[in-house]
Amino acid sequence: MLVDSHAHLDDARYAEDREAMIQRAYDAGIRQILTIGNGTGPDDMGCGIPVAEAYDWICTSVGVHPHDAAKVEERHFDLMERLAAHPKVVAIGETGLDYHYDNSPRETQRDVFRRQVELASRLDLPVIVHTREADSDTEAILRQVAPSRGVLHCFTSGAPLAKAALELGFMISFSGIVTFPKAQDLVAIARSMPSDRLLIETDCPYLAPVPHRGKRNEPAFVSETARFLAGVRGVSLEQLSEETSQNFARLFSPEQKTA
Ligand SMILES: [Zn+2]
Ligand SMILES: [Zn+2]
Numbered sequence: 001m002l003v004d005s006h007a008h009l010d011d012a013r014y015a016e017d018r019e020a021m022i023q024r025a026y027d028a029g030i031r032q033i034l035t036i037g038n039g040t041g042p043d044d045m046g047c048g049i050p051v052a053e054a055y056d057w058i059c060t061s062v063g064v065h066p067h068d069a070a071k072v073e074e075r076h077f078d079l080m081e082r083l084a085a086h087p088k089v090v091a092i093g094e095t096g097l098d099y100h101y102d103n104s105p106r107e108t109q110r111d112v113f114r115r116q117v118e119l120a121s122r123l124d125l126p127v128i129v130h131t132r133e134a135d136s137d138t139e140a141i142l143r144q145v146a147p148s149r150g151v152l153h154c155f156t157s158g159a160p161l162a163k164a165a166l167e168l169g170f171m172i173s174f175s176g177i178v179t180f181p182k183a184q185d186l187v188a189i190a191r192s193m194p195s196d197r198l199l200i201e202t203d204c205p206y207l208a209p210v211p212h213r214g215k216r217n218e219p220a221f222v223s224e225t226a227r228f229l230a231g232v233r234g235v236s237l238e239q240l241s242e243e244t245s246q247n248f249a250r251l252f253s254p255e256q257k258t259a
Contacts, residue, residue, distance in 0.1 A: 001031045002226055002241050003248040004219040005173055006094075006128070006153045006201035009035040009058070010047040013205045013216055022055065025219035029241075032248055033219050036094055036128070037062040037083070042076040045083065052088035059252065061091040061128055069104035069112040077115060084123055090252040092120035093128025094153060097141075100132040110137060117145045126150045126251050129170075135161040142168055149251060154203045155186070162189050166197060171251055173199035176209025176217065179228045191232050195243045199251070200225050 004025065014021055025033060037060050039047030048060030062083045064072055083089055095116040097109050104112075120127035127150035131138040135157045142150075143164070152165050154175040165172055172193060178186045190198075202209075202225070204217035209224040230240035 001245050002029050002222055003032040003200070003245050004030055004202050004204075004222045005032075005034050005151070005199045005244075005248050005252075006175070007033050007035050007204050007219050008038070008206075009033065009051050009204075009219075010039055010044075011205045014218075018051075021218050021220075022051075022058075026057075028220035028223055030219050030222065031057055032245070033058045034090065034248075034252065035060050037089070038065040038068070038094060041068045041071050042073070042079075045076070045080060049083070049086055049088060059088050059090045061093050062089055063091075063093040063095045063116055063128065064112055065094055066096050066098040066109045066113065066130060067101060067103040069109045071104075072108075072112050077119065080116070081119060081123070084119075084125060089125075091126045091128050091150075092116050092123070093150075094130040095127065096130035096132075097134035097138050098130060098132045099134040099137075106137075110141065113138075114141050114145060117141060117147050117150075120150070121145060121147045124148065128153050130154065131157055131161070139164045142170075151199055151251060153199075153201060154207070155189070158185075159189055162193075166194070171197045171199050171247055173201045174225065174229060175201050175203045176207045176213070176221070176225050178232075179210040179225060180213070187232055190229055193233075195233075195235075196247060196250075198229075198244055199247055200229065200240075200244050 035048040037048040052060040151171040208217035
């Protein structure tokens with residue numbers, strides 16, 4: 001049993017074969033997928049709900065990606081809170097800071113990120129954090145708001161942010177990036193992670209792991225990242241799968257959230 005803790009199943013690149021792609025994930029042993037509710041922007045944050053309603057092993061989140069922070073109006077926070085009450089919505093996010101693309105002004109990104117972390121705390125939901133080239137500001141906001149639980153997804157940051165996340169009780173999720181040849185620093189962090197804080201994800205349709213690199217990614221490929229991380233950590237694939245599945249259940253407890 002494997003889990004893909006971060007996928008974008010609503011993406012237009014699956015328009016032609018979404019059902020078959022989800023079936024391939026099931027056939028590959030995936031038994032939980034968290035599909036992220038960002039969509040094409042703040043008005044579309046409920047995009048994961050239809051697919052989560054259609055499959056009992058798929059759950060979703062609601063949030064605004066840092067790329068879209070500048071599009072946020074006050075009403076979107078009300079929408080987020082309302083949608084978060086849906087029984088298949090298990091987290092707030094992804095939200096965070098992306099200083100690599102800077103698609104929204106940094107101050108706006110920080111404000112919209114902070115508001116979502118605060119909402120997650122108030123609703124007692126985990127927060128899914130996207131952070132790129134923004135380690136110190138991400139750490140500062142997380143330490144200020146101190147949410148009770150969350151994950152740094154698609155981790156590509158440095159060791160100090162990994163350490164801070166663990167201190168804050170967060171989990172860290174690795175994507176196919178860890179399988180890329182230049183990822184030695186990430187591999188070192190993945191090797192030293194406590195086994196009860198580790199998650200795996202595809203972040204599909206982006207970032208396909210080796211040997212699928214460059215192609216459209218999909219949840220079935222999370223097995224490649226799992227196999228790679230098991231090797232790095234010197235455990236069996238079964239053990240790595242078991243640990244990450246248990247961590248997912250503990251963080252998102254989708255089966256415990258009832259309407
Ligand atoms: Zn992200
Ligand atoms: Zn994502």
